[in-house]
Amino acid sequence: MNSHRAEPEMMFSVSHKTAFVVDHCPYMAESSRQQVECDVLTKSRGQGMIPLAPVSKSLWTCAVECSMEYCRILYDVYPLKKLINYIVSDSEFHILNSWRQEDQSTHELMSALAAVGPPNPQEDPECCSVLHGLVAAVESLCKITEYQHEARTTLMDTADRVANRGRIICLTNAKSDTHVRMLEDCVQETILEQNKMAAGSDRLMPIQQCELVLVHIFPQGEDTLVSDRPKKEVSSLLTSEVHSVRAGRHLATKLNILVQQHFDLASTTITNIPMKEEQHANTSANYDVELLHHRDAHLEFFKSGDLHMAGSTSRDSGLKETVTLKWCTPRTNSVGGSELHYCTGAYRISPTDVNSRPSSCLTNFLLNGRSVLLEQPRKSGSKVISHMLSSHGGEIFLHVLNSTRSTLEDPPSISEGCGGRVTDYRITDFGEFMRENRLTPVPESPDTEATGKPPAERAKAQLERYTRYWPMIISQTTIFNMQAVVPLANLIVKESLSEEDLLTCQKTVYNLVDMERKNDPLPISTVGSRGKGPKRDEQYRIMWNELETLVKTHVAGSERHQRVLDCIVACRSKPPEEEERKKRGRKREDKEDKAEKNINKDSEDKSWQESERLKGAVERGKEEQGESEVIKDSPDSPEPLNKKPRLEEIPLPEKAKGPVSLLTMWTNRITVANSRKHQEFAGRISSVNNKAELYQHLKDENGMDLHENGKATR
Template sequence: MSFPASHKTVFVLDHGPFFAESCEHPVDYDVVALSKTRSTGFIPLAPFCKSLWTCSVESVLEYCRVVYDIFPQGKLITVVASDTQARPLNTWSQDNQNTAQLMPALANLGPLRSSKNMDASIMNGLSAAVELLTEGTDYQLVAQTLMNEDGAEEKVVNRGRIICLTSVKSESHGDMLTEYVRDTITQQNKTVLAGDSDNSLLPIAQCDLTLINILPTNKESGIKDRSPASMSPYLTAEVHSAKAGRHLANKLSVIAQKHYDLAITTVTGIPMKEEQNAMSSANYDVELLHLKEAHSELRKLEAIMNNQPEPEPSNTMVISTKGPVATVTKSPESNTILLKWCQPRSSSVELLHCMGAYRVSPVGVNSRPSVCLTNFLLNGRQVMLEQPRKSGTKVISHMLASHGGEIFLHCLTTARSSLEDPPSISEGCGGRVTDYRITDFGEFMKENRLAPCQPTPETEEEPPIERAKAQLERMTRHWPMVIGDTIIFNMPSHLDPLPTLITKLVLTEDEVLECKKAMYHVVGMETRNEPLPVPTMGSRGKGPKRDEHYRQMWSELEVLVRAHSNTSPAHEKILQCLLDCRKPPGDEAGKMATKRAAEKANVKVERSEVEAIETQPAWPESERISGADIKPGIPKENVRGASDQPPLKKQKMFAGDVIGKPKAGPQSLLTLWSNRINSIHSKRHVEFAGRQEATGKVAELYPNLMREEKESTNGEVKKERTS
C-alpha cells in the first residue's frame, strides 16, 4: 500500500541566535491612538517589531490550522525546534494533531538567547526529521499488519515531506544542507532495513525537502529560488526565499495550497454593518480555502465555452468577471474563483442537487468579515453563491452551510436536477428529435430489472451482477433509440421472434428454425412487392423507393444478426441463412441451398415465398436478371430486365401485349394491367403451345372430330354454327 507525501510532514524551525533578530516590520498595537475619540495631547505608543522566530511560529501555526481544518484525519504534522539539539514538540499520534497541543509546546521553549545558542545548528533538526519520517504512523502500521496477514512480504510505501525554516547564507550553504539530508536518508534506510526486530520503522521511499530562507523585510535575498529537482532516488529538494512578517505567511499559504491541492473561493459582496456606525452597511470579501475539486465543474464549463480540452487538476486558475460568464485565467501562484453572495436561506427543508461537499477554512481567520461569516453559518443559516455575470439570469453553483460545527462548501449542479419533474418527451429535450422508442424502451427496462439474489455455489463462480452486465451488453449491441433510425424494429409482426431470439445466449434448433422462417417470410414480402412499415415522421417528399427500403431493411437486419453471430454456432447458422437469402440470382448453388434448407426445416411458407427463394432473392433490381439467367424456352424479349427491353416511355406508348408485338396508340388501363400480369406469368413457366399467339398458331378445337367428318364427306366439311 502506498501513502502520499502529504501524509507525513515535519516542520524544522531554526531556534538559533539569528532568529532572535527583529523582522523590521513595525506593528501598531495602540488602538486608542487609531480611534477618533482620543483626547488632545495624547501621546501614542511606539510600534514594535516581532522577531524572526515569532514570525516563523505564527506562519507555521497558520499552515497547521488550515490543514487541520480541511483534513481532520490522515494528514499528520510534526514540529521540531532545532538549536543545540533537536526538540520534537509532538508525535504522529492523532491526539497530538491540533494547534492546542502545539501552542503550549512552542511557548515552553522560552525566548531565544544568543549567549546560550551559539552552538545551535539546523542539522540537528534535519537529522531528527529524517528519523521521524522512518517512524510508522498508526495508519501505516495498520496497513502493514493487514498486508502481513494476507501473506505479502513487501512493506508499506513510506513517503513524507520536510519543510525547514532557516537562514540560508549562500548557494553552497543550501547545497550542503540538501546533501546532508540525502546522506542521512541513505544511512537511516540502511539502519531500518538491517534491524528486522523493530516492525514500527519503515524505510523512506520518497522525501520532499523544502528549504525556506527567511530574512528581515529590509534585506534582499542573494539566493535564487529553485524549483523541485531530484537529488537522489529518495530525495527531491526545492529552495524558496521569503521576507518575514506577512510575506512569510503568504508564502506558506501558497505552499500549503500546492502540497495539499487546495484552492481559494472568494465570497464577494457580503453585506455587513459597519462597526462604528450600525445604521450603515458595506460589502466585504472573505477568502475560503478548500480542496480544488470544488472548482472542477467550473473548469469544465469554461473549457467547453472556449472549445478547449479540460485543464489538468494541477493547473492553477483564477476566475475573473470579464465577459458574460466567469472566465478562467492562469496565475502562477494563486488558485482562486470569485463567487457572489446571494440572499441567505432561512431553512434547509428544500433538497438541493449537491454533487460534493468540502470543508473550508478562512484565510484570514481573525479578520472581522471572516468572523462574522463564520458565526452566521454556525448559527444554522445557509448562503447561496452564484457565478458573477454581467447579463442574463444568475447561476447558483455553490452553497455554504454548517454541519456538526464544521463549515462545508457544497457544489450544486447547474443543469436540470433529478429532484425536479422530468421533462416531457414530447418537448424534444434531445433537440428536434421527438420520435423516441418510448414503449420499446419501457419493455427493455422491464426485461433488465435487477432483483436480490441469495448466495449459492453457482453465484460464487459467476456473480449475478456480472451475468446481468453480460445480458445488458448483448441486448444493446444494436438498439436504435429513434424510430426513424430503424426499419426492422418497426415491423415486429413480420420479423418476430428473430429480434428477440437473436439476443439469447443459447439457441435451440426450433428457435433457429423460427428465425429462418422469419427471413423467408420477408423474402416473400419482397417478391410480392409489399410495402414496408417505414416511419415517415419528419420526412418530406416521397422519400426513397420501395427497393431502397428493402435494401436498407436487409442491411440493418444483417447488422443485427452479425453483431450476435459470434455468440454460438446456432447464431452463425442464422447469419449464414441471411447471407444466402441475399445472394444474387446468378448464384444457383446459393438458391438451391436456401431452398433445400427451407424444405429440410419443414417451414410452412406460402407458394409465393417458395418462388421468391427460387427466382427472386432480395437483391437490387438492376442485378436480378442477366442474359445468362434467362430460362430456356422463354423469348429474350419477354423477360423483364433484358438488354433489349424498351425504355419506360416506349412501354407506355406501345403498351400492347408483351408477348406479341406492341400495339400502337394509347391503351386502356385494363390493357396495361393485363400486359403486366402476362409478363409476370411468362417468366415463371413456358407458355403452352396452344396459347402462344405470338407464333400465329392457334390450337384447333376437336381436331379428331373434324378429321372424321372430313373423311366421311370426301373432303367437304359441314359448317355448323357453334355457340
C-alpha cells in the same frame, strides 16, 4: 464496453503525511525588518505619555506563525486523514507530535512550540543545522500511520495497494544554491538508507514517493541568495522545488498559496457583508471575508466557464485568485438552510484571516444557527443563488446549490428530444429493456450458495451483457428495427446458449439470407441522406455488418456464441457467380438511375423544344405518306406501302448512347420506311428553283413545245 479491468488505484496520496521542518538555528533569530505598530491608542493617549516604538518579528517567529496558519487551514478543511508531523531542528531534532489523530491540532503544536522557545543567538552555529530535522523527517515518513495500518490489515490480499507517500516542507535560511543542492542530496541519501531498513521491518514502510518543498526565508530589504526553482525530479523517489520568499506578509501569502496547491483548495470571497459599526450603532458598513474550501465547490463554475475571479485580497503582488460571491439576506429561522434547498455538495470552510473582525462576526453569526445565501454577481439578468453557508455540529460548511434544472423536478418528455434535435429514441425498446432487467429481492437459498455469485453480481453481469451493443436511436440501427432478427437478438445476450438456442440463431441467419435472395426491402433510415437512400445491396451489407458487430461483442461467452458468428460469416460470403450477378445488377441499376436522372434533368429545359420538333416530324410524316400513296403503283416500288418495318429492324445512330428519345425513334422509323418504298425521285435532284421540269424529252422526240395549259405549239 471494455471487458478488461483497470489496475487498482494506489491508496494514500502524497498529502496524507506532511512533515514540517522549521530551522531553529541562531541565524533564525535575525529580525525580519517588517515593522509592527504597537501604539494604536493615538487619540486617548495622555499628553505626557511617550508613544510605543514599533517592533519587528524574527525569522523564527514569522516561520512559526505561517506554518501554524498552514496547519490551521488544513485541520479546518480536513479534520481527518490529513496528518502533520512538526519537527524543529537546531543542534539536534525535536519532534513535537506524532502521526496519531489525537495529536493533530494547533493547540497541541502551539503548546510544544512554547516549550521549545525562540532560537538562542549565543549558540554555536557550527553545531546547528537543518539537516538533523530533514533526516528525522525522512525517518518519520517511513513510520506507519494508524490509517495505513488499518488499510493493510483490511486488505490482506491486496496490501500492496497501500502506498507510502509524503511531503516535507522545510522553512530555513539557506546560504546559496549550492547549499540547497546539498540539502536535496542529503534527503535523497537518507531515503535510500531508510528504504533498506524498512524492507525487513513490519513497523516501517519504504517511501515510494516524496516531495521536498524548500522555503528560503530572508529579511526584507536584502537581496536573496537563493533563486526560485519549479518542481523537478531528483530521482524516481524524490522531487524538489525551491521558493525564495521575504519574511512577513509575503511568507504568509506564500504558505497560503502552497496549502491550496497541496490539498486542492480554492478561495471564495464573500462581498457586501452588512455589519454594524461599534462606534456608531445606527450605521453599518459592508465588508469582505475570504474563505478557503475544497475546489469541488466551484466545479460547476469550472464546467460552465462562468467564473467571477478577483485579485488577491492581501497587499502583496496579487498572486492569489478568488471567486467572488455576494451576500444575500439571511433567513431568520433556526433550522439549517440545507433542509430547505436542493444541495449537490457540502464542503468545510476555513477563513483566511481568522482573527479579523469581519471573519469573527461571520463565523459567530453562522454558528448561532443562521444560514446565508450567496449569489453570483451579475450586471444584468435575474439573480442566481449558487451557494449557501450554514453550520452543522459546530462546523461551518459551504453548500453548493443546484442553480440549473433540478433532478427532483419532472424531467422533460423524451419525445421532445435532447436539445430539439434527436427525437427518434428507441423508447419502446428501452421500456422492454427495463422490464427484462428489473431487480427483485431474492432470499438466500442453496442454489444461490452453490453458484458462488451473489444475486446483485449476477444482475450487474446481465446488465453489462445487455448493454454491450444497444443503439439508442432508431436511425442508427437496422437489425433492431427488423422483426426477423428478434429471435437472435434476444438469445445472443444470454450468458450461455443451449443447442436449441443455437439452432434458432442459425435459422434466423438463414431467413436473412433468403430475404437477401428475394431482394426484400430493409428498414434503412434515410435521415440525412439524399434521394431514396442506399441501394438494396448496400442495405444488406449494412445489416450484415451490424449483425456481425452484435454477435462479436458476445462471442467470448461460450463456444455456441462462436458458432453463431461462424454461421453469419459463412452466409455472408457469396460464391463467385453470385458476386458476378450482383455486380451486373448493380451496374444495370446504376445505368437506369443515370438515365432517369438525365431525362429528369433535360425534361424541364427541353420540353417545349421536344414538343415542337415532334409536331414537325408528324407533319412531315403525313406528307411523305401522301407521296407514297401517289407512287404506290409504280413497278419500281420494292414492297407495298402497308408493309410496316419491324421495330427491331430500325437501326439506331452509331454514336447514340444511353436512352433514346421519342423524336429520334420516330425519325428513324420514317427514314427506314421511305428507303424501302422507292428510289429517290430523279426530278428532285434536277429541280430548278424548287420546280421540277416535266416531260423533258418530249420536245426532242416530237418537236413540240407545251405550254402550261397543255396545248401544243409548233
